[in-house]
Amino acid sequence: MRALPNVLSSLRIVLSFLLLAISSPEAFSVLYVLCGISDIADGYIARKFEIETNLGAKLDSLGDFVFWAVVLVIFFFLSDIYVSNTVIFFVAVVALVRLFNFIITKAKFRQWGMLHTLGNKAAGFALYVAILLSIAFAHIPSPLVVGVFSVALASAAEETGILLTSSVYKVNQKSIFLP
Structure with missing residues (x-):
C-alpha cells in the first residue's frame, strides 16, 4: 500500500x-x-x-509535467482540432510563467517541482475538462478558452508569488493566503 x-x-x-x-x-x-x-x-x-x-x-x-506536455503536443501538433492564434498566445503566456516558476524553484530551493496549490489544482481541472470538451465537440469554444486561461494564469501568478516570498519550499502549500 x-x-x-x-x-x-x-x-x-x-x-x-x-x-x-x-x-x-x-x-x-x-x-x-x-x-x-x-x-x-x-x-x-x-x-x-x-x-x-x-x-x-x-x-x-x-507525472503532471509529462502528462500536460504530451497532451499539449498532441493538441497543438497532432490533432485535427482547430487551434486559434489566440489560444496559442494564451498557452504560451501561461507556459512562460510556469517555466519561470521552475527556474525559481531550482535556483532558490535547489530542486525541480510544482506546488500543489488549490489554484494549480483548479487550473489543472479546468484544462482537463476543456480538453475533453474540445475532443467531444472538435473545436474550442472562446468562452472556455478565456475561462481556462484566466484560472491558469492566476494560479501560475500565485505560485510565482509563493515562490518569491517563501524561505522554505512547501510543495503542498494550499495558497498564498493559506499555509
Missing part, C-alpha cells in the same frame, strides 16, 4: 507517452481519463493513508 501513490504517478507517466501512439479519439479519451484518475488518486491515497513522501511529491509533479 505504501508504494501505491508512486505506482500511480509512474503509471500516469507511462500512459501519457502511450497517448502519443493513439489515433482513435475514443481510445485517447479512455487513456486521458485514466491519466486524470491516476492524478487524483495518487495524492488522495497518499494523504488519506498518511504515506506522503518527498519522492511521491516529485513523481506527482513529474
